[in-house]
Amino acid sequence: MLHYKAAAPMVTRRLFSSQQLNPIKWGILSAGRIASDYAKAITITDGAVASAVAARCPTKAKEFATLHGIDKSYGCYHDVINSPEVDVVYIATTADHHFEWAKQSLLAGKPTVVEKPMTLRLADTKELIDLARQNNTFLMEGMWTRCFPAMHKLRQIIAAGELGRIVYCQGDFGWKFPANNLDDRIWYKESGGVTLDIGMYCAQIGRVAFPSASLKDVRATGTVKNGVDYSVMATVRYQQEDEAEDGLLQFAVTGAANTEERLVIQGTKGRAILDAPFHVPERLRVSKDQGRGETEEVVYDYPLPNDPFEVWNNPGSIGFYHQINEVGKAVKEGRNECDSYTWNDSLEVALIVDEIVDQVRGEGNDVSSSGACRQQ
Ligand SMILES: NC(=O)C1=CN([C@@H]2O[C@H](COP(=O)(O)OP(=O)(O)OC[C@H]3O[C@@H](n4cnc5c(N)ncnc54)[C@H](OP(=O)(O)O)[C@@H]3O)[C@@H](O)[C@H]2O)C=CC1
């Protein structure tokens, strides 16, 4: 049996609301692809404006500012960080530069959102979080998936015990890496690879499914191409409080294929499915167990806002709207963390990612030259 719940309302613009009169002013570091999508999402979000952008080349920054209707453009990232016209800094550089610029931003006392991954290694993520704590400054890793209403509903359902004890989560995420462009950030030796790029979307679900559990074990195997982890199968084990059985998370991520991108959370009383593409979740399906082979399904739909743009660099980027709203609210309320994705979330996912990258790259299964086999 299938029940539909009312869809969430589409975004409506309220003219002259207090938020619009006193918007959060975002400063953007870099004029790359995701920076452009983020700037567009800001324009459809009540209570937020992009007030400044910096790129390494001032002409590129100026062009970006003109395209997105941003007042100020600079050829130096420090100028955005130090601008009194900026309330929150959004760091959208390639991941190998996140640590250094997030550190500068925090040292300047600016609320800071760092695109995922926050840094390349757990130790660096920890250093940034320690700095934010010492400086009493807002810091968030841009795990925007957590800010979608479908994800909030999922957490509510799990907390209410509707699925029973969660037994396992299983997910996949894959997109075809640009095989003919080895200059693309995805192939950078330090910051590229499938785990840092999309594995972390799967890894983050562990703390949603097992919120009070502790990480027990991470095992991964996979292939390496051009020096970066390319296809990965990972299993993560969680020690659950007051439970004899460990919770399990398993996922496959790949740069070789566009996969379905679906996430299943299986509990003893039923399952929740975040339909494709789960990293931009618009639909949550909850099936309650009614006996073997029989379920009752409730569908929760949360459509993305109306889209005034024809082209985005990444599908679904209009959904940044939710993160932009949540960050604005947290900063206005004087909080240093976003409840949807906390510092502890970032630390645990960074630990999982470290483990996977080390294990898979350490195996030496490079498929780029030989086409298949393990190197001896
Ligand atoms: N949340 C999401 O859905 C997505 C997030 N991302 C994340 O966003 C980040 C950026 O990705 P994306 O926009 O696709 O990347 P791009 O390659 O399009 O842009 C990255 C920017 O990094 C800047 N940069 C700074 N220093 C360097 C350097 N030494 N070498 C190269 N670039 C440098 C450049 O800025 P400048 O303009 O100043 O020259 C460039 O424009 C990554 O962390 C990625 O994981 C990416 C896609 C989707």
Ligand SMILES: O=C1OC[C@@H](O)[C@H](O)[C@H]1O
């Ligand atoms: O964050 C991301 O989500 C969507 C992917 O296509 C992209 O490569 C990645 O960076």
